[in-house]
Structure formats: structure tokens, C-alpha cells
Amino acid sequence: MIKTPEALLEQFCQAASRVGARTVRCLSAKAAVDYIVRHAGGTIILPDFPAARQLNLAELLRTQGAEVICGDLFQAATTAAAGITGANFGLADTGTVVIESTAQAIRLASTLPERHFVLLNPHKILPDHMAAVPILRRLHSRQSPDFIAFITGPSRTADIERVLTIGAHGPRELHILLLDGLSDDFLET
Amino acid sequence: MSRRARQYRHLIDQALSDVRRQDALHRFGDAYLAARAEAFADLDFESLRHDIAVMKDTVRDDWPHQLEKFMQQAAATGAKVFLAPDAQAANTYITDLAQRHDARLAVKSKSMAGEEIALNHALEGIGIRVVETDLGEWIVQLAGQRPSHMVMPAIHMFRDQVAELFGKLTGEHEAEDIAHLVELARQTLRKEFLHADLGISGANLAVVEDGSLALVTNEGNARLVATIPPVHVVLVGIDKLVPCLEDAVKVLQVLPRNATAQAASSYVTWLRGPSPGRDQQPRELHIVLLDNGRSKLASSKESRDAWRCLRCGACANVCPVYQTIGGHVFGHVYVGAIGIVLTAFLHGLDDAAELIQACIGCRACVNVCPAHIDLEHIILGLRRRLAETEGVGLIKDLLFKRVLRNRRLFHGLLRTASRMQKPLTGSTSSVRHLPLFFSSLTEWRTLPAIAPRPLRDLLAEQPLVAEPRLRVALFGGCAAEFVLPDIGLALARVFRHFNIELVYPEDQSCCGIPALYSGDAATATELARQSVLALTKTQADAVVTVCPTCTTALTKHFPELLAEDPALADCAAGLAAITRDAAVLLAEQLADASPVGPANTAGTVTYHDSCHLRRGSDVYLQPRRLLATAGWQLTEMAHPDRCCGFGGSYSVLGQPTIARAIAKDKLADILATSAEVVAADCPGCLIMLRGLLEKSNAPTRVAHSVQLLADTLPDK
Numbered sequence: 024m025i026k027t028p029e030a031l032l033e034q035f036c037q038a039a040s041r042v043g044a045r046t047v048r049c050l051s052a053k054a055a056v057d058y059i060v061r062h063a064g065g066t067i068i069l070p071d072f073p074a075a076r077q078l079n080l081a082e083l084l085r086t087q088g089a090e091v092i093c094g095d096l097f098q099a100a101t102t103a104a105a106g107i108t109g110a111n112f113g114l115a116d117t118g119t120v121v122i123e124s125t126a127q128a129i130r131l132a133s134t135l136p137e138r139h140f141v142l143l144n145p146h147k148i149l150p151d152h153m154a155a156v157p158i159l160r161r162l163h164s165r166q167s168p169d170f171i172a173f174i175t176g177p178s179r180t181a182d183i184e185r186v187l188t189i190g191a192h193g194p195r196e197l198h199i200l201l202l203d204g205l206s207d208d209f210l211e212t
Numbered sequence: 213m214s215r216r217a218r219q220y221r222h223l224i225d226q227a228l229s230d231v232r233r234q235d236a237l238h239r240f241g242d243a244y245l246a247a248r249a250e251a252f253a254d255l256d257f258e259s260l261r262h263d264i265a266v267m268k269d270t271v272r273d274d275w276p277h278q279l280e281k282f283m284q285q286a287a288a289t290g291a292k293v294f295l296a297p298d299a300q301a302a303n304t305y306i307t308d309l310a311q312r313h314d315a316r317l318a319v320k321s322k323s324m325a326g327e328e329i330a331l332n333h334a335l336e337g338i339g340i341r342v343v344e345t346d347l348g349e350w351i352v353q354l355a356g357q358r359p360s361h362m363v364m365p366a367i368h369m370f371r372d373q374v375a376e377l378f379g380k381l382t383g384e385h386e387a388e389d390i391a392h393l394v395e396l397a398r399q400t401l402r403k404e405f406l407h408a409d410l411g412i413s414g415a416n417l418a419v420v421e422d423g424s425l426a427l428v429t430n431e432g433n434a435r436l437v438a439t440i441p442p443v444h445v446v447l448v449g450i451d452k453l454v455p456c457l458e459d460a461v462k463v464l465q466v467l468p469r470n471a472t473a474q475a476a477s478s479y480v481t482w483l484r485g486p487s488p489g490r491d492q493q494p495r496e497l498h499i500v501l502l503d504n505g506r507s508k509l510a511s512s513k514e515s516r517d518a519w520r521c522l523r524c525g526a527c528a529n530v531c532p533v534y535q536t537i538g539g540h541v542f543g544h545v546y547v548g549a550i551g552i553v554l555t556a557f558l559h560g561l562d563d564a565a566e567l568i569q570a571c572i573g574c575r576a577c578v579n580v581c582p583a584h585i586d587l588e589h590i591i592l593g594l595r596r597r598l599a600e601t602e603g604v605g606l607i608k609d610l611l612f613k614r615v616l617r618n619r620r621l622f623h624g625l626l627r628t629a630s631r632m633q634k635p636l637t638g639s640t641s642s643v644r645h646l647p648l649f650f651s652s653l654t655e656w657r658t659l660p661a662i663a664p665r666p667l668r669d670l671l672a673e674q675p676l677v678a679e680p681r682l683r684v685a686l687f688g689g690c691a692a693e694f695v696l697p698d699i700g701l702a703l704a705r706v707f708r709h710f711n712i713e714l715v716y717p718e719d720q721s722c723c724g725i726p727a728l729y730s731g732d733a734a735t736a737t738e739l740a741r742q743s744v745l746a747l748t749k750t751q752a753d754a755v756v757t758v759c760p761t762c763t764t765a766l767t768k769h770f771p772e773l774l775a776e777d778p779a780l781a782d783c784a785a786g787l788a789a790i791t792r793d794a795a796v797l798l799a800e801q802l803a804d805a806s807p808v809g810p811a812n813t814a815g816t817v818t819y820h821d822s823c824h825l826r827r828g829s830d831v832y833l834q835p836r837r838l839l840a841t842a843g844w845q846l847t848e849m850a851h852p853d854r855c856c857g858f859g860g861s862y863s864v865l866g867q868p869t870i871a872r873a874i875a876k877d878k879l880a881d882i883l884a885t886s887a888e889v890v891a892a893d894c895p896g897c898l899i900m901l902r903g904l905l906e907k908s909n910a911p912t913r914v915a916h917s918v919q920l921l922a923d924t925l926p927d928k
Contacts, residue, residue: 168485193432
């Protein structure tokens with residue numbers, strides 16, 4: 024049974040929310056920026072990625088009064104409140120976002136801060152992991168080295184008495200911003 | 213008893229006194245099964261695990277070639293690749309590397325392979341500080357212990373113990389609050405990540421197709437280990453190879469669901485080559501592929517299926533022995549059922565010896581294994597190997613070789629014992645107390661007495677069936693023949709009612725499983741020969757048993773043991789095909805018979821699934837239907853398929869103290885139902901359950917379901 028894009032998106036949002044991620048439909052880039060500024064809670068680190076360039080994100084965020092750090096993020100990443108990255112695509116069955124993260128800055132922005140904001144084109148949702156294999160294969164063959172992250176919800180642990188606790192080493196909050204008009208290319212974030 | 217065995221007994225006694233941990237592991241096992249069922253709700257587990265088994269076997273049978281290809285692919289991505297034949301080679305490679313980089317601090321993401329080769333010890337030996345970053349692993353490291361579970365290393369500890377441990381580190385009083393403790397770990401370890409010279413992780417998958425590695429974590433520590441330090445070492449067993457990305461995804465579909473009941477872990481990281489560092493500075497990626505006994509495992513005909521293991525830890529989660537004594541006692545580095553096999557191959561048979569004997573053989577692990585490994589079968593094979601080198605013990609050796617192989621002597625002794633035991637039993641059928649040092653055997657349960665007359669004598673007096681519609685030979689088995697002959701008599705009555713002739717071949721003997729499962733295959737083969745001859749002579753239409761262990765012997769072990777016997781191989785295979793448990797045979801024969809008694813009038817019954825019947829033969833519906841047919845009202849107990857603790861000689865000669873603890877759980881589940889009767893279709897379970905209930909003075913009756921069916925027949 025082939026699902027419509029709307030059904031896949033619906034399934035994606037439900038699955039993401041089950042694992043503690045927040046999905047937000049953003050009607051415009053400005054709405055996305057407003058959301059980020061409202062929730063960032065401090066300094067934002069912004070690595071270089073196609074959607075950020077396309078939207079001129081750093082400029083928009085600063086206009087809204089956010090403190091944004093670009094370029095060499097290493098020092099800032101350790102104290103920043105939030106990081107922003109794009110996503111290549113999402114997986115409906117588990118609410119996973121797939122992020123090509125070969126550049127270290129992308130990995131820092133998605134790992135060290137308390138909050139991780141992900142920009143995702145809502146039309147780029149695949150049904151499941153198996154459907155992602157051909158793209159993973161193309162990403163792998165395009166360049167090496169490469170580092171691809173499949174992220175499902177915020178960081179978690181249950182290592183003490185099996186009690187689920189959010190925010191072990193990675194972000195405590197994962198916000199997935201669904202924004203039309205971002206790149207249609209599954210190989211691009 | 214050897215020094216090693218004595219030390220192990222001591223560890224068991226210590227573990228048994230830790231009630232709090234036992235309780236936690238029991239609750240964990242229950243919660244795990246419920247959550248896991250939900251995680252697999254929309255998937256076909258059986259077909260998924262079949263696919264994984266086939267895929268892993270393909271790699272295993274071709275591993276040198278697959279490994280070579282992976283190494284080429286990985287090298288092409290810019291990674292440095294090293295094949296370590298053993299632990300020492302792996303440790304030397306990594307310590308040399310650390311020295312070359314003048315490393316002082318290494319951060320480590322959880323790696324069982326690292327535990328296996330004692331990598332931390334090797335690094336600390338050259339003055340490098342190693343910090344585990346997985347929370348559970350860090351706790352265990354701070355406590356100076358080793359993981360008690362492959363996925364949840366600190367499952368044996370509690371928040372107050374963790375708080376105390378962290379307090380020693382910070383020099384302050386730390387609150388016994390889990391969120392606070394996690395936060396403390398986050399802040400402390402964050403600093404270590406930023407200053408580390410070396411990052412070390414394991415890998416869950418190594419993909420031959422393109423030289424990529426997949427790392428699965430929930431906390432995100434592997435991502436930091438792979439991102440921040442300038443050098444990243446991945447230590448990965450050669451058994452983690454999968455041919456292509458599709459295969460990898462199949463594993464990732466099953467692994468988190470079976471390990472932690474998650475549809476997906478928070479982070480799956482795909483690494484290909486050394487990703488760049490700060491300002492696009494090059495970093496180094498070293499892949500150390502570890503053999504250390506794995507190739508030996510691959511070529512072991514008996515044990516090689518264990519190569520398939522995905523390290524999900526499920527076999528421990530559901531194991532009654534693990535739940536009772538924990539992973540530090542029921543494990544070496546690797547714990548639980550798979551731990552027994554891995555220890556034997558990666559560390560040596562001697563380190564595995566006590567663990568091999570501590571398995572009760574209930575097959576709970578086999579049911580949940582995502583790679584379809586028949587762990588019980590492999591462990592029995594190891595027990596056989598151990599018996600070849602160490603013997604089976606004096607008592608068993610005498611019993612098996614001198615007594616069991618000679619049916620007349622064996623049966624003669626049992627008849628004598630029946631007369632001699634009168635002073636202990638009085639007029640009852642149980643031994644409630646034993647004198648002197650035997651008293652530990654009857655401290656917590658009664659032991660069954662040997663029946664005044666064996667089943668064969670009693671059956672000889674039964675009326676014949678005129679013009680039967682079926683001739684069925686009964687394989688009695690020792691317990692039903694000499695301890696519980698009433699089961700066989702009940703079966704005879706049921707058969708008569710349904711016009712089936714029961715034949716009892718005189719020369720049948722013990723099924724041989726007590727010898728086989730203790731490691732004495734020669735005695736088992738001789739016994740198989742005797743019984744196959746006896747049963748074949750009857751030319752019956754079917755063979756019926758009232759003991760699922762005997763069924764396993766007839767359907768599985770007899771054909772295996774006699775496969776090389778030109779005269780009997782075909783006979784054994786033929787018998788295997790027509791052998792049925794009583795409940796199954798009756799369900800087949802009575803499929804269209806009308807109910808024997810009016811529904812729900814006979815009384816309330818709760819049904820205990822015997823391990824060998826439920827998981828050995830997949831029989832659990834038929835006996836329940838049979839009881840309903842007979843008019844019994846069924847009240848299910850909690851964990852009906854959990855082992856009762858009998859385990860054959862396990863509860864008497866093997867590990868009686870563990871058996872006792874497992875039995876206590878079963879008793880509680882039975883009593884909670886308030887049923888009038890507990891039914892089970894295995895004489896071993898019946899002996900155990902009766903012993904427990906009598907000793908606790910519970911009025912609950914214990915019966916085989918054939919007896920309950922017989923009770924409700926009109927022509928009593």
C-alpha cells in the first residue's frame with residue numbers, strides 16, 4: 024500500500040512525537056525563525072548548510088534579536104543553548120531525521136547544545152529505513168569520508184534503574200521545523 | 213567438588229542473598245516482555261529473525277572473503293584497517309597508536325569487544341586515563357566492576373548506590389535523584405570529551421559493500437567519541453560484518469526492538485572514513501577488526517550459530533537464572549546464555565565451565581533470540597565437551613555407566629528402593645524430611661517417593677480394548693513409570709474410553725536425557741538403542757509419551773544419536789515421525805469428539821507450561837483445549853511458561869539453590885490464582901510443583917492434564 028505524501032507526513036509527526044521530538048509546521052521562513060528565537064534560550068550556533076544559505080538564516084535570526092555564531096563553532100558549541108541544522112529527509116515509520124553530517128560543525132550543532140532545531144522539507148518523507156537505503160548508498164558513493172546521522176528523538180538514557188531520562192549527552196530537545204520550499208534533493212540538507 | 217566449583221557456589225550464595233536486585237531483575241524481565249511485544253506488534257518476528265539468521269550464516273561461511281573485501285573498502289575510504297587475531301594484538305595496536313599520538317586521555321563509548329580484551333587495563337598500563345562515557349558503563353567503571361548486562365551495564369545497581377559513587381567523585385553529597393545524577397554525568401563527561409586525545413568505540417555493524425560502520429546509541433556519546441578527539445579507534449568483532457546496506461537495515465529494524473523495545477535508537481551513526489575535524493583538519497579513523505576466537509567459533513559445527521549474535525542482551529532479560537543470580541555470577545565478560553557460548557570461545561572452556569552447568573535449559577532465551585540461535589542446543593554441546601575433558605562427576609558417572617545402561621539392574625534397584633523407603637514416607641507418597649546432610653534436599657519441598665508398583669505392572673492388569681481404532685505404544689519414561697504411575701493409568705482409561713489400544717513394550721528404558729544433558733552421550737546412545745528396538749517391535753500406529761522431555765528424546769535426540777547406526781537410523785527416524793505428546797495425540801484424535809463434561813463444572817485449574825513442551829515442541833494450546841473439553845475452568849497464572857526450577861538433575865545435583873529460588877517464583881504465581889488444581893504435562897514439573905505445594909501446606913492439587921480428563925469420564 025503506497026501512502027500519500029500527506030499520510031506519510033502525518034505518520035512522521037506522530038512517530039516523532041512518540042519519541043519526544045516536537046514537529047512544527049511553519050508557513051514561512053519568518054515563522055520558523057520566530058519559533059527558533061522564541062525557543063532557543065540563548066546563543067545559537069549555525070553551521071553552514073544549503074537551507075541556511077538559501078533562507079539567509081543567520082541574517083533573519085539576528086534581525087529578530089538572536090545571538091548567532093557561524094564559522095568556527097568549536098568553542099561556542101560547548102556553551103551554546105541551541106544548534107540549527109538541515110535534514111536530508113525524514114522517515115515516517117520511526118519519526119527519524121536523516122542528516123548528512125560530514126562537516127564537524129554540523130555534528131557539533133546537533134550534539135552539544137541543549138536544543139537542536141532541524142529544518143526539514145515536509146515533502147521529503149520516506150516510508151521507512153529500507154526506503155532510505157538507495158539514498159544512503161548514493162550519499163556513501165558520492166564522497167568519502169562521510170558521516171550520516173539518523174536521529175530519532177532527543178538524547179536519552181535508562182541506565183539507572185531503567186528510568187527513562189531525556190538529555191544524556193546530546194540535546195534535551197529536538198524541534199523539527201517543517202518548512203516548504205527547501206531543496207527537493209534528498210542528497211542535500 | 214573442585215575449587216572452582218566451590219568458589220562459584222559461594223558467588224551464587226552471595227547473589228541469592230541480594231533480594232533487592234533479584235526483585236529488580238524480575239520486574240525488568242516482565243516489563244521487557246510486555247514492551248517488546250508492543251514494539252514488534254506490526255512485524256513478523258519469526259520471519260525477520262529467519263532472514264537475519266540466513267544472512268549472518270552467509271557471511272560466516274564466507275568470512276575470510278567478506279572480511280578481506282570489507283578491509284579493502286574501508287581502506288579506500290581513508291580509514292586505517294587492522295586485523296587483530298587475538299586480544300593482545302588488538303591491545304598492542306591501540307596502545308602503540310596512543311603512544312604515537314602522545315595521548316593522555318581516551319574517551320570510550322561502550323564496546324563489549326573492549327571489555328572482552330580488557331582494553332582499558334592495557335591503556336591504563338601505559339599511563340593513559342580512560343573514561344567510559346556511556347552512563348551505565350561509567351558507573352560500573354567508577355565502581356571498579358564490570359558490566360552485568362550487555363546493553364544495560366549497571367542494571368544491578370540502584371540510584372542510592374550511584375549517588376554514593378558520584379558523591380565520592382565530587383566530594384559532595386549527591387541527591388538520590390536520577391535526573392540529577394544524569395545531569396552530573398553529562399556535565400562531568402562533557403569536559404572529558406572536549407579534552408580527549410583518543411576516542412574509542414565499538415560498532416554494531418560493518419558493511420562489506422562500502423566499508424561503512426554503523427554505531428547505535430541512545431545517549432549520543434558515540435557521536436561525540438566519533439566527532440571530537442583527533443583520533444577515533446573503532447574496535448569491532450569480525451562477526452559484525454554484513455554484506456550490504458539492506459542487510460544492515462534489517463538488523464537495525466530488529467536490534468533496538470529486541471534490546472530495549474524501541475522502534476529505533478536515538479542515534480544511528482553511519483561512518484565511512486575519517487570525518488574531518490575543526491576547520492576541516494584531517495582526523496584519523498582506525499578500524500581494529502577483532503578475531504580472538506571468532507573464526508574458531510565459525511568453524512565449530514556444534515556452536516557456530518552463535519556467530520549470528522547481535523548483542524541485544526535479550527537472552528539475559530528473560531532468563532530465570534539471570535534474574536535470580538544476575539550477570540556478575542551468570543556471566544564472565546559476556547553474560548546470560550550467549551555469554552556462556554562466547555566465553556567458551558573467546559575466553560576458553562575453563563572460564564565457561566561453571567556457567568555451562570548453571571544453565572537450567574528452559575529455552576526462554578531461544579524464544580526471544582533475534583538471530584534464531586538455539587542456545588540450549590549449543591550449551592548442551594558445550595556441556596558434552598566439558599564432560600569429555602572433566603568427566604560428569606562421580607555420582608553421575610556411576611549412575612549412568614553402571615546402572616542406567618543396564619535396564620534390569622536399574623529397574624531392579626528402583627523396585628528395591630520402593631520397599632526400602634517405607635520408614636521415610638510412612639503411608640504417604642512423598643518424602644517430607646531426610647536425615648543428616650541429605651536434609652537440604654527436603655528443606656523447601658517434599659521429594660516424591662517411588663511408587664509401590666511400577667506402571668508396567670499396573671498396566672498389565674488393565675482390561676483389553678476390543679477392536680481398537682488405533683494401536684498406540686506408550687513410552688513411559690522413568691518418572692511416569694516409577695514415581696507417578698497414575699498418569700499412565702489415567703491415559704489407559706482415556707484411551708479405553710475412546711477405543712484406542714495402549715501397548716507398553718517391556719524392554720523400553722530411560723530416554724537417556726539425564727545422561728545426555730550431563731554430557732554422557734555414550735550412555736544416551738546405548739539407551740536410545742534399547743528403546744528404539746523395543747518400540748519398533750510393537751509395530752504400533754503411533755507412540756505416545758506423557759513427558760515432553762521424553763518426546764524431545766524420541767523426536768530429536770534418538771535420530772541424532774543413532775544417525776550412524778545402519779540398523780537403527782531408519783527406525784529412529786520412523787519413530788520420531790509418529791511420536792506425540794499425550795495432549796497432542798488426544799487433540800488430534802478427539803478433534804471432532806463432543807465435549808466430555810459440561811463446560812466449567814469440573815473445577816478451576818491453572819496450567820503450567822513445561823519448558824520442553826511449550827518451547828521444545830510449541831505445544832500449549834492443545835492441553836488447554838483438552839482441559840476445557842473435560843469441563844475445567846481455566847484461570848491463567850502470571851508467567852505460565854516460566855520454568856518451575858526442576859530442570860531434571862539441575863534441582864538435585866546441579867544448582868539446587870538457584871532451582872529453589874526459581875521455584876519460589878512459580879509457587880507465588882500458582883497460589884495467586886487460587887485455582888483448585890494446577891495442571892502440567894511433564895512428570896518433572898509435577899514432582900517439583902507437588903513438592904513445593906505440599907511443603908507450603910497449600911491444598912492445591914497437582915495433576916497431569918490426562919488425569920484431569922480421565923477424572924471427568926462418565927464410566928469411572
